[in-house]
Amino acid sequence: MCAKQRHNYKNLKIWNLGLEIANDISDILLHFSKHERYDLSTQINRCSVSMPSNIAEASSRTDKSFSHFLDISLGSLFELGTQLLVGKHKNYLNNQTLKKTEEKIEEFQKMTMGFQNNLD
Numbered sequence: 342m343c344a345k346q347r348h349n350y351k352n353l354k355i356w357n358l359g360l361e362i363a364n365d366i367s368d369i370l371l372h373f374s375k376h377e378r379y380d381l382s383t384q385i386n387r388c389s390v391s392m393p394s395n396i397a398e399a400s401s402r403t404d405k406s407f408s409h410f411l412d413i414s415l416g417s418l419f420e421l422g423t424q425l426l427v428g429k430h431k432n433y434l435n436n437q438t439l440k441k442t443e444e445k446i447e448e449f450q451k452m453t454m455g456f457q458n459n460l461d
Contacts, residue, residue, distance in 0.1 A: 348407070350393075350400035355453050359393030359414070362445050366421070369442065373433045381431075385424045391417035392449065404460040411457045415450065422446050 350356045366389035373382045392414045399410030422443065429439050 348400040350397040353396060353400070353456070355449065355456055356393050356396045356400075358445065358449050358452065359396060362421075362442070362449060363389040363393060365442060365445065369425075369428075369434055369438060373428065374431070377431075377433070381424060381427060381433075385421060385428065388417045388421035388424065392421070408457050408460050411453055411460075415453055418446060418449055418453075 366385060370382050370386060395410045395414040395417070399407040399414075402410065425434065425439060425442060428434050429436075434442075
């Protein structure tokens with residue numbers, strides 16, 4: 342890809358999946374304890390929104406810079422996975438919800454890393 346070309350983030354499958362995960366997380370957080378509203382819930386929400394947001398921001402950059410923003414997005418993804426396990430430990434989400442979300446997280450990771458490898 343020419344350095345001057347840019348990606349349209351709305352056409353990227355990774356961005357769409359990231360947005361889907363962020364929306365799923367919003368639904369999951371409705372079941373969290375109210376006392377977590379400014380602690381774990383806020384952190385989980387920030388991670389989930391960071392994933393597609395970094396992809397969108399990266400789409401205006403060169404491929405080298407895009408790759409860096411994908412690394413940030415993946416970091417947020419791994420943080421999100423850990424925080425969901427904390428939420429599960431506190432019984433804020435059930436096994437089925439966790440499994441479904443972890444499957445999407447794994448898919449996002451594979452797709453993002455594959456996309457990133459094609460940038461090089």
